Amino acid sequence: MSHTSDDRLDPGLLRLIGVTLLGGIMGILDSTMVTVAADTLAGEFGSSLSSISWASTGYLLALTITIPITSWAIGRFGVKRLWLFGLLLFLVGSLASALAWDVASLIGFRVVQGVGAGVVDPLVLVILARAAGPSRAGRVMGMMGVVLSLGPVLGPVLGGIVLESMGWRSMFYINLPIGIIAFLLALRVIPADPPGVRSSGARLDIFGAVLMAPGFAALVLALTQAGEHASFGTPFVLIPLVIGLVLLAAYMVHALRARDTEPLIDIRLFASRSFAASVTVQGLVGLGTYAGLFALPLYYQMVHGHDARAAGLLVAPLGLGSALAMPLAGRLSDRLGPRSLVRAGAVLAAAGAVVLARLGADSSEVWSAAAAFAIGVGLGAVGAPTMGSLYRTLPPEKVPQGSSILYNLNQLGGALGVACVALILAAVGTGTAAGGKIDGFQDAYWFVLAVAVVILVASSFLPGRPETPAPAQPGAGAESEAVPQPTAARQSEEQSAFAEGGGRVGG
Numbered sequence: 001m002s003h004t005s006d007d008r009l010d011p012g013l014l015r016l017i018g019v020t021l022l023g024g025i026m027g028i029l030d031s032t033m034v035t036v037a038a039d040t041l042a043g044e045f046g047s048s049l050s051s052i053s054w055a056s057t058g059y060l061l062a063l064t065i066t067i068p069i070t071s072w073a074i075g076r077f078g079v080k081r082l083w084l085f086g087l088l089l090f091l092v093g094s095l096a097s098a099l100a101w102d103v104a105s106l107i108g109f110r111v112v113q114g115v116g117a118g119v120v121d122p123l124v125l126v127i128l129a130r131a132a133g134p135s136r137a138g139r140v141m142g143m144m145g146v147v148l149s150l151g152p153v154l155g156p157v158l159g160g161i162v163l164e165s166m167g168w169r170s171m172f173y174i175n176l177p178i179g180i181i182a183f184l185l186a187l188r189v190i191p192a193d194p195p196g197v198r199s200s201g202a203r204l205d206i207f208g209a210v211l212m213a214p215g216f217a218a219l220v221l222a223l224t225q226a227g228e229h230a231s232f233g234t235p236f237v238l239i240p241l242v243i244g245l246v247l248l249a250a251y252m253v254h255a256l257r258a259r260d261t262e263p264l265i266d267i268r269l270f271a272s273r274s275f276a277a278s279v280t281v282q283g284l285v286g287l288g289t290y291a292g293l294f295a296l297p298l299y300y301q302m303v304h305g306h307d308a309r310a311a312g313l314l315v316a317p318l319g320l321g322s323a324l325a326m327p328l329a330g331r332l333s334d335r336l337g338p339r340s341l342v343r344a345g346a347v348l349a350a351a352g353a354v355v356l357a358r359l360g361a362d363s364s365e366v367w368s369a370a371a372a373f374a375i376g377v378g379l380g381a382v383g384a385p386t387m388g389s390l391y392r393t394l395p396p397e398k399v400p401q402g403s404s405i406l407y408n409l410n411q412l413g414g415a416l417g418v419a420c421v422a423l424i425l426a427a428v429g430t431g432t433a434a435g436g437k438i439d440g441f442q443d444a445y446w447f448v449l450a451v452a453v454v455i456l457v458a459s460s461f462l463p464g465r466p467e468t469p470a471p472a473q474p475g476a477g478a479e480s481e482a483v484p485q486p487t488a489a490r491q492s493e494e495q496s497a498f499a500e501g502g503g504r505v506g507g
Contacts, residue, residue: 013131013132013140015189016127016128016131016189016190016191017128017131017140017143017144019182019185019186019189019190020124020127020128020190021124021143021144021147022178022181022182022185023083023087023120023124023179023182023183023186024120024121024123024124024144024147025147025151025178026090026094026117026120026175026178026179026182027063027090027113027116027117027120027121028121028147028148028151028152028155029151029154029155029158030059030094030113030117030155030175031056031059031060031063031117031151031155032151032152032155032156032159033155033156033158033159033162033171034055034056034059034110034159034171035056035155035156035159036156036159036160036163037159037163037168037171038052038053038056040163040168041055041103041106041168044168045102045103045106047103051103052103053228054103054107055103055106055107055110056110057221057224058107058108058110058111058114059110059111059113059114059117060114060220060224060411061111061114061217061220061221062110062111062112062113062114062115062117062118063114063115063117063118063121063411064118064213064216064217064220064408064411065115065118065213065214065216065217066114066115066117066118066119066213067118067121067122067216067404067407067408068209068212068213068216068264068265068404068408069118069204069209069213069264070082070086070118070119070122070123070400070404071122071264071265071400071401071403071404072204072205072209072264072400073119074123074126074400075400076204078193079123079126079127079130079190079191079193080186080190080191080192080193081193082119082123083119083120083123083127083186083190084183084186084187084190085119086116086117086118086119086120086123087116087120087179087182087183087186088116088183089112089115089116089119090113090116090117090119090120090175090179091116091175091176091179091180091183092112092116093109093110093111093112093113093114093115093116094113094172094173094175094176094179095172095173095176096109096112097109097110097113097172098169098170098171098172098173099169121407122400122403122404122407123403124144125144125387125391125403125406125407126399126400126403127190128140128141128144129141129391129399129403130396130399131191132391136334137334137387137388137389137391137392138329138330138331138332138333138334138338138384138385138387138388138389138392139327139330139331139333139334139388140330140388141326141330141384141387141388141391142326142327142328142329142330142331142333142384142388143326143327143330144387145322145323145326145327145330145380145383145384145387146323146326146327148326148383149289149319149322149323149326149376149380149383150319150320150322150323152289152290152293152319153293153312153315153316153318153319153320154319156312157312157313157316159171160312162174203261203262204261205258205261205262205263205264207254208251208254208255208258208261208263208264209264211247211248211250211251211254212247212248212251212264212265214243214244214247215243215244215245215246215247215248215250215251216244216248216408216412217244218240218241218243218244218247219240219241219244219245219248219412219415220411220412220415221240221244222237222238222239222240222241222244223412223415223416223418223419224415224418224419225237225240226419226422226423227294227415227418227419227421227422228422230422230423230425230426231423231426232419232423252267255267256268264401264404265401265404265405266398266401269398269401269402269405272393273461274389274393274461274462274463275390275393275394275402276461277458277459277461277462278338278386278387278389278390278393278406278462279390279402279405279406279409280409280458281342281382281386281455281458281459281462282383282386282387282390282406282409282410282413283409283410283412283413284413284451284454284455284458285379285382285383285386285410285413285455286409286410286411286412286413286414286417287413287414287416287417287420287451288349288375288379288417288448288451288452288455289318289322289379289414289417290413290414290415290417290418291417291418291420291421291444291447291448291451292318292372292375292417292445292448293315293318293319294417294418294421294422295421295425295441295444295445295448296311296314296315296318296356296368296372297311297312297314297315298311298425298441299368299438299441300314300315300365300368303361303438303441304365314365314368314369315372317369317370317372317373317376318372318373318375318376319376320373320376321372321373321374321375321376321377321378321380322376322377322379322380322383323376323380324376324377324380325345325376325377325378325379325380325381325384326380326381326383326384327384329341329345329380329381329382329383329384329385330384330385330387330388332385333384333385333388333389334388335465336465337385337389337462337463337464337465338385338386338388338389338459338462338463339459339460339462339463339464339465340464340465341381341382341385342381342382342385342386342455342459342462343456343459344378344381345377345378345379345380345381345382345385345455346378346382346452346453346455346456346459347378347452347456348374348375348377348378348381349374349375349377349378349379349382349448349452349455350378350449350452350453350456351374351378352371352372352373352374352375352378353371353375353445353446353448353449353452354445354449355367355370355371355374356368356371356372356375356441356442356445356448357442357443357445357446357448357449358442359371359438359441359442360438361438375448378452382455385462386462387406389462389463390402390406392463393463417451420447421444421447424440424443424444424447425440425441425444427440
């Protein structure tokens, strides 16, 4: 029965999800694992911390630059070829990073890793969205959200364990067995690309790539520097910020005027209210999540005197709450739509933020852990339905572009969250006593509360409950049973709604 096929994920799809997430988890973990090794690497290479930080910044910038190009390359080379290439490039970068002999070589090899991750990471979204179909997009994105939620939390913890037990080179060597297994399984499980896919892709919009990819990278660099310097007023922040904004503004003008080539990202996608709301809310989820993840360890270290490892473990409830909420919220969103779930999640995240904003210097860690768990559950209940909504309404040919926008806005949101919290802590001051230090962290969580309120407001623009398709007529032929009618009907209705909402992307 079609109802059963919609409610249950068949074994083939589950295998595809597992293999895809196995390949994608390396880049998600690697982006945060290496940060804990900064002191060790500085001592190893006799370098400053500011120089070593470029091993992480270079990785992030390379990833950001590559993602828009990947959205075009999917149509030119096909998903499977590109996935295998990205995995291979990431493994080469990992091996080379493990063998690095100085700071310059480490930064260069981390850039190679970042390019590989920039190919693989958005492909995770594309592969899963295409395999799930509109009727199961929420639950499949919820399963993927488990990895996205736990990655930023587990990365530093695992990095610290590997660093202390096996040394810094093992932080890169550990990718090799995982990557080789993921590569071999992908050869068998990732669906083959349709015949002739290489001739179906449009010509690369080179001018658009020159504008957009560095534009995104410059914004990420500006926000990263703002977090490190705790200021938006330094040249390290202002120069890349202005460059990034100018390049992206120029790209928007170019994309709207493009006639001979298809732009990397069609700006007219944002004319659809549901699309614009989905990617905006997902960016806000990244902002709130990383703001919380940045402030909470500092609270435990500076107010309660815990070491870095204990502080990292005490932050785990935030990621755990999100990981638990995402699959359930994603599954429910396929039936209820995203709007009501996002509203409930925003309210819960706001309640957790209020508790953290009112903690005192003598408050028990039990309260802070419970509040962090509530924020995680709330943001998880926002994230999966929002991603499902995006892929449920996008026309199939625009899925790669939607994935690129979603991933980049989530990255920008995360970088902005860290920068804003750093600025808040610097502006309020941390004092010398526990009572003086708490003020900055309280203000940081008032900021997280404000993010939750904005998500609540933006939820009004998300789709509501999906319409129930008409049941199949008795006596329908075998052909009508071969295609699950709810899936096909819902896809047609929702993509029609996308066009009616202003999302006409064909010209």
